[in-house]
Amino acid sequence: LxxxxxxxxxxxxxxxxxxxxxxxxxxxxxxxxxxxxxxxxxxxxxxxxxxxxxxxxxxxxxxxxxxxxxxRSIRFASPIDAKTYSAGQTFYIVRHDGREGEVPSVDSPEFFEAVSENDVLVSDDGRGLMRVLKRETDKIMVQALSKLTVRRGKSLVIRNKEIPIPNxxxxxxxxxxxxxxxxxxxxxxxxxxxxxxxxxxxxxxxxxxxxxxxxxxxxxxxxxxxxxxxxxxxxxxxxxxxxxxxxxxxxxxxxxxxxxxxxxxxxxxxxxxxxxxxxxxxxxxxxxxxxxxxxxxxxxxxxxxxxxxxxxxxxxxxxxxxxxxxxxxxxxxxDVRTRREISQDQLVDRFALGVVELAEALNAKIGIYTKRGNTARRISRFKPRTQVFAASNDPKTICRLMMLWGVEPIHVDSKEYDRGLEELEQKLKEQNLVKRGDTLILTYGLLDKPIHTIRIVQLIS
Missing domain, CATH: 3.20.20.60 (Phosphoenolpyruvate-binding domains)
Structure with missing residues (x-):
């Protein structure tokens, strides 16, 4: 694929x-x-x-x-089996006492402190609406405003309120x-x-x-x-x-x-x-x-x-x-929309954008060696219309690269930047990811120094 x-x-x-x-x-x-x-x-x-x-x-x-x-979400603690209520139906939500039961319950004292009469409660990703009719210390009576399903694990919020939960x-x-x-x-x-x-x-x-x-x-x-x-x-x-x-x-x-x-x-x-x-x-x-x-x-x-x-x-x-x-x-x-606005003082981002624009102008593929994934992340941000390969010897960095738009991670053994780019170029050839006549832009940014390198390679063999 x-x-x-x-x-x-x-x-x-x-x-x-x-x-x-x-x-x-x-x-x-x-x-x-x-x-x-x-x-x-x-x-x-x-x-x-x-x-x-x-x-x-x-x-x-x-x-x-x-x-x-x-x-720290507020969720229903019971019932285990889903219960469905029709619009207009009233029912109680009680404070969970640790036992399994059929009555809907919530295990959060902060919820019962924050809720008030006439509040609208929302569940089921916005589909389930309830209005609070009556509030007591450890239970509330609500009326379903729409058909809704209640079961253990479903989130519950009070519309237009955030329940303050410290720590x-x-x-x-x-x-x-x-x-x-x-x-x-x-x-x-x-x-x-x-x-x-x-x-x-x-x-x-x-x-x-x-x-x-x-x-x-x-x-x-x-x-x-x-x-x-x-x-x-x-x-x-x-x-x-x-x-x-x-x-x-x-x-x-x-x-x-x-x-x-x-x-x-x-x-x-x-x-x-x-x-x-x-x-x-x-x-x-x-x-x-x-x-x-x-x-x-x-x-x-x-x-x-x-x-x-x-x-x-x-x-x-x-x-x-x-x-x-x-x-x-x-x-x-x-058809992805590109956002390429950056401020004048963002040197590393301007360098990344320059790499992207040069690659697009030359119809070149981009190869990156990265230790933490930062250079690849900056290049990915600009949504280059060309292939981007990012190499690292660190499994954690490979994992980070897999989350980036348009970036294909490559494992290499080298811990050195220049050697890492050489190894990346060789692996691209071995895996037929580049071919004769392709142009490669190879780049890296040093982790601890404000130095960025770029190299243009045209494959002739």
Whole structure:
């Protein structure tokens, strides 16, 4: 299969956690996998992680694994089995007492302190609406404003309110340690509100000797307001459209998505879009026309990664969904919009843009040697209309490169910049990724010095 410029991510779940399905997903073009730590347990996550590592190793393919943490979200603790309510129906939500029950419950004292009569509660990615009719100390009576389904693990928010929950780290430290033990490559940080949340997690990881990448999920009112500062201290940003649709009117979500994607791309960090990309394929083998248009817009906007969630985790057609997503990406990624505005004082970004424009002028392919992935990330930001190969000897850096739009990672052994470029050129020839007559622009930027090198090579043999 041809390498896609826009990368595909899949969520592993009951529909896709076995080795056979994982193998099919990889063969369909997925290289980035997510496990949702809001569901399941460590034993199950370990089983899926082991299956992914064994299959990717047997296929000789590098894969990225994201542990998506629950964070400090408010979620239903019961019932285990879904309960459906019709519009107009009233029911109670009680404070969870640790026992399994049929009455919907929430295990959060902060929720019951913050909620008031006439508040509108939102669940099920914005589809489930309830109005609070009566508030007591440990329970509330609500009326369904639309047909809705309640079950354990579903998020719940109070529209136009953010529940103040101090100490972000304390709500996810156990899951962070689980992810470290499993050897995941990234943490998805849910319900962050400011850069302080990301920095607290990074400090904790540093103290525990881990350099897992951090993906900030933008899904709250405060996160949207602070997205630029959050992106600067994160390794990637994820637009969580489902939860955004719970905090904001649904008609505003497309505009918010476009703004977040533009802001994060301008900073030079990879951006992921998730939730309901091809949601109908949970139960149908073909996507709707509106879903195809939605995915097309994401591709044209230059999103680095498109992430499937329920479609591959619990859907009936996980592999077919990836095949459809690939078809849409292949059709439209040549139409990506480029954003090439930079300020005069950003020397490294001006160098990266110069490399891109030179490569396009010469119809040349770009080869990069990088130790941390920074040069490749800056070049990827400008969406070059040519192939980009990035080489590194560091497995962690290879993992980072796999998240970047249009970048194809290559393993090399060398730890030296010039030797690394030579090894990259040789591997491109051996793998028939370049041929006689091709022009290569080879480049690197030194990690600890303001020195950047560029070399133009035309292959004659």
């Amino acid at each position: 041809r390498e896609l410029k826009t990368k595909i991510a899949c969520t592993i779940g009951p529909s896709s956690g076995d080795r056979g399905t994982i193998s099919e997903l990889i063969n369909a073009g997925c290289r980035i996998f997510r496990i949702n730590f809001s569901h399941g347990n460590l034993e199950l996550w370990k089983e899926w992680t082991d299956n992914l590592r064994q299959v990717s190793s047997s296929l000789g393919v590098d894969c990225v694994l994201i542990a998506d943490l629950r964070g 972000y780290l304390s709500h996810c430290v156990d899951q962070i340690l689980d992810a470290v033990r499993l050897g995941t490559d990234y943490l998805g940080l849910s319900f962050v509100t400011s850069p302080r949340d990301i920095l607290a997690v990074r400090e904790f990881l540093d103290k525990n000797g881990s350099d897992i990448g951090l993906i900030a999920k933008i899904e709250t009112i405060s996160a949207v307001a602070n997205v630029e500062e959050i992106a600067k201290v994160s390794d990637a940003v994820l637009v969580a459209r489902g939860d955004l649709g719970m905090h904001f009117p649904l008609e505003e979500v497309p505009r918010l998505q476009e703004r977040i994607v533009g802001t994060v791309t301008a900073i030079g960090k990879p951006v992921i879009v998730a939730t309901q990309l091809l949601g109908s394929m949970i139960s149908e083998s073909v996507p709707s026309r509106s879903e195809i248009v939605d995915v097309m817009n994401c591709v044209v906007d230059g999103v680095d990664v498109l992430m499937l969630t329920g479609e591959t985790a619990i859907g009936s057609y996980p592999v077919e969904t990836v095949n459809w997503l690939r078809r849409i990406i292949e059709t439209y990624e040549g």
